[in-house]
Amino acid sequence: MNAQTAPFRADVVGSLLRPDSIRKARLARQTGEIDTRELRRVEDDAIRHAVESQCQCGLQVVTDGEFRRAWWHFDFFEGLEGVEGYEADQGIQFNGVQTKSRSVKVTNKLGFGEHPMLEDFKYLASVSGSATPKMTIPSPSVLHFRSGRKAVSAEVYPDIDDFFDDLALVYQQAIKAFYEAGCRYLQLDDTVWAYLCSDEQRALVVERGEDPDQLANAYARTINKALEQKPDDLVVGMHVCRGNFRSTWISEGGYEPVAELLFGSVNIDAYFLEYDTDRAGDFAPLRFIKPGHQKAVLGLVTSKSGDLEDPEAIKARIFEAARFVPLDQLCLSTQCGFASTEEGNSLTEAEQQAKLALVVQVARDVWGE
Template sequence: MLKNTPPFRAEIVGSFLRPNNIKNARIQKAAGQIDAQQLRQIEDAEIKRVVILQRMNGLKVVTDGEFRRAWWHLDFFAALKGAEYYELDQGVQFNGIKTKAQGVRVVGKLAFQEHPMLEDFRYLKSVAGDAVPKMTIPSPSVLYFRGGRAAINAQVYPDLKDYFTDLVTTWRDAIRAFYEAGCRYLQLDDTVWAYLCSEDQKQQLRDKGEDPDMLARTYAATLNAIVADKPDDLVIGLHVCRGNFRSTWIAEGGYEPVAEVLFGTVNVDVFFLEYDNERSGGFEPLRFIKPGHQRVVLGLVTTKSGKLEDKDQIKQRIQEAAEFIDLRQLSLSPQCGFASTEEGNSITEEQQWQKIRLVTDIASEAWKKDE
């Protein structure tokens, strides 16, 4: 990769802690004290601020912090044609805590329409300056995985093959629309692959009548179909997440169960992989990464707590990963975003930026010869 094109040696996953200004404005909007345009103006100001802070802390890539979203995924899904919010019987169970009981279901033919996040990206691009603006959206497989067959109208899609065909078309159209809006760096966020590494999660799938191995092959084929004819100057990454709600998690288990299918066959440009604790397993699965073009961003710095990692230990782990993949194909990032939902992780804003500075400092030292 060239120095001015992504992925960079120091990377980010996407979300940042929501500023109090935005949290208060959302409360005011819900109470009818301000309107949608006033809320957006407050969001604009805070997004401009977070972009400046990302650049000040050494990043060459910036996001809007996902400041306009309540969820990392549902906001995007619900704005698709044929999809809608609905209330769940209960929230998603994380390790010791549940999310709000909200989901998205498919009630009509899926399609990508003029999506509000296109304008969100255009604003980010307008304030990014000389940094590369990165857009983050959920992976298509996530829309099916959580609700499964039960969240897809059987009258609209009696045959799931038709559903997956429309799923591919929808995301291909989304990729094209973001590209036309000026996006050259797009990240797909995906919890599915981490769940397919977890024996507990796979058993839950079997209990629902699903075949985890078949799902892995279906998801790989879906991802390959949506990136098959992407423009050469568009970099697409896939972030594999084990769950990140209020500093908790869902899935555990190394990447080995899915490594050959995921790393060996999925044709994205970059894999963002969580490697911040023992639940992530070892680096051996990286042997399946294609040599040359494909890159891996090692999420070695946790966003779940404010304690700073030891710089030398992180450097050592990068070298350990380089035993299985060329060091030149590696980069460094936090393991996930700092606020996958509007509630955010158990970390302060000051600690958040200390983590980012740690990533940029280590990256400048670990790849000094290459840069």
């Protein structure tokens, strides 16, 4: 791996704080003051500026900040055939705060058609210049895990294995479509694997009548099937997240319970792993990272607060991780995006910029790239 290939020594997870221009434009669209075309123009301008800001930090990879989305996952899922969004009875419970009451359910056969995010990627690519544009979408397992079997119509999919088979095929089609749109760096955002490391979350799965270990194996098979036809020059990463909403979180627990299955058998090129707090456990599970090709991108810089980490402390942790996986297979990023939902985390845009610049600075010091 060198500085010109993904994953990058200094990488970026995805979402960025929404600027005031987008907040105001979204509100104006809801009240009918502007139309969809004008909203998209505002988003275009904000994305172009976000790309410039990422490049100013020294990053060689850029995202659109997920500026066109309200949620990191629901917007993508609602663009799939057979999936419907709805107002849930309650929001998703984080540590001390709850999201808006939104969810999705599978009401018909799954399919991938003219998904609007294909155009979103094309715009990002058009303004990325010499930087590599990265597309972020939710992992297939996320569509099932939050609500389990009740989120999937038993009339449409009486056998849940048929659902997982169709889900994998839909993602095969999605991967092909993004590739044909020019994408060479795709990221699957996946909270599920971190939840399967949490005793509390596993207990909730058991309460609803499902086996968390069986689910883990089903998700691994689904993701691998989704990647079966992946082109060789497409890098697919996975961000394993413990929850990120208004600087709060959902799950805690180290990666050990899923490490051998996830790192050892799922055909992902790079894992973006949260390591900004003790909730993520130690680096020992990295011993299951496959030799050679597979990379671990260490999320050692938190996106949940504006307090800037000590560069020397970050370097020390990188070398600690290198006891379990070769330094050449490691990279650095923030622990998550800065705004998994449009509300965003509790820091300023200037603090966000400083975090990204710190990632670049430390990566240059460690790897000289």
